[in-house]
Amino acid sequence: MTGTVGVPVDSCGSPPGRSDTELWRTAAGGDHGAFTELFERHVQSVWNHAYRLTGSWASAEDLTSATFLTAWRRRAEITLIRDSALPWLYTVAGNLARSEHRGSGRRLRLARRLPEPRSVSDHADTVVDQLDGEDRLRQVLALVAKLPKSQRQAVELCLLGELSVPDAAELLGVAEVTVRAHISRARVRLRAALEEK
Numbered sequence: 001m002t003g004t005v006g007v008p009v010d011s012c013g014s015p016p017g018r019s020d021t022e023l024w025r026t027a028a029g030g031d032h033g034a035f036t037e038l039f040e041r042h043v044q045s046v047w048n049h050a051y052r053l054t055g056s057w058a059s060a061e062d063l064t065s066a067t068f069l070t071a072w073r074r075r076a077e078i079t080l081i082r083d084s085a086l087p088w089l090y091t092v093a094g095n096l097a098r099s100e101h102r103g104s105g106r107r108l109r110l111a112r113r114l115p116e117p118r119s120v121s122d123h124a125d126t127v128v129d130q131l132d133g134e135d136r137l138r139q140v141l142a143l144v145a146k147l148p149k150s151q152r153q154a155v156e157l158c159l160l161g162e163l164s165v166p167d168a169a170e171l172l173g174v175a176e177v178t179v180r181a182h183i184s185r186a187r188v189r190l191r192a193a194l195e196e197k
Contacts, residue, residue, distance in 0.1 A: 017041075020085045028076040035075065038085060039068055045162075046089050052160040053097040055137035063100070067093045087171045090161040094153075098145070143193045147186050150174075154182035155190075 017037065018026075026034035043064060050063035070092050071078070071085075081087040144155050150172075157168040158179065165183075169176040 019083050021080055021083050024075060024078055024080060024085065027072075028078075035072060038071075042085055042089055043068070045086055046093055049090050049161045050093050050097065052137070053094060053141060053156065054100075055134050055141055059100070063093055063096055066096050070096070081167055081170050084167070086161075087157070087163055087167050090157055090163060091171065094156045094161075140190065140194070143190050144186075147189060150178075151182045151186040151189070154179050155186045158183055159186075 018034075020038065020041075023034045023038045023041075027038065046067055047060050047064045050067070051057065051060035054060055054063060067089055071089060078085070078088055144152055144160070147155065153172060154168060157163040157171065158165060163171075165176050165179050169179045172179065
């Protein structure tokens with residue numbers, strides 16, 4: 001298939017570009033343009049993953065920025081799985097989200113010690129309706145955080161991060177059947193925990 005100027009395009013309609021491996025190698029040498037290309041290629045997927053991990057648009061934006069900042073700082077150390085940067089980026093985002101979750105837990109405990117402010121009724125009812133979906137996502141994410149480590153990692157990579165089972169297995173250093181088993185067990189636990197609420 002060719003574009004309007006005779007440039008070959010892939011099935012998505014974009015000109016074929018350099019692979020992630022080539023771009024990481026070039027970026028490791030300090031090429032900002034190569035890193036920018038990687039950023040543009042993967043920023044939407046990382047943001048989506050960060051949103052699934054946090055349940056908040058603002059937190060997802062912060063987490064996405066922190067993930068790419070970490071990628072830039074550690075670009076010379078990155079090992080890609082099957083020529084894709086996404087598994088590594090998803091892992092970084094997951095680690096950063098867990099660190100932030102621990103920090104927000106400490107802040108929440110501190111905030112509970114403060115006296116309750118007086119409430120003023122305003123457009124709260126409409127805001128509450130809009131936030132119900134985010135609250136449900138936060139509940140699920142809190143339950144995911146309580147899963148055993150192996151199940152949590154499989155869920156974060158495959159269900160929240162939309163990584164394929166083979167890629168997750170390679171990243172985690174386990175067999176594909178093990179990843180599938182972890183996901184299956186995690187779904188049972190999550191379903192049971194949600195039914196109790």
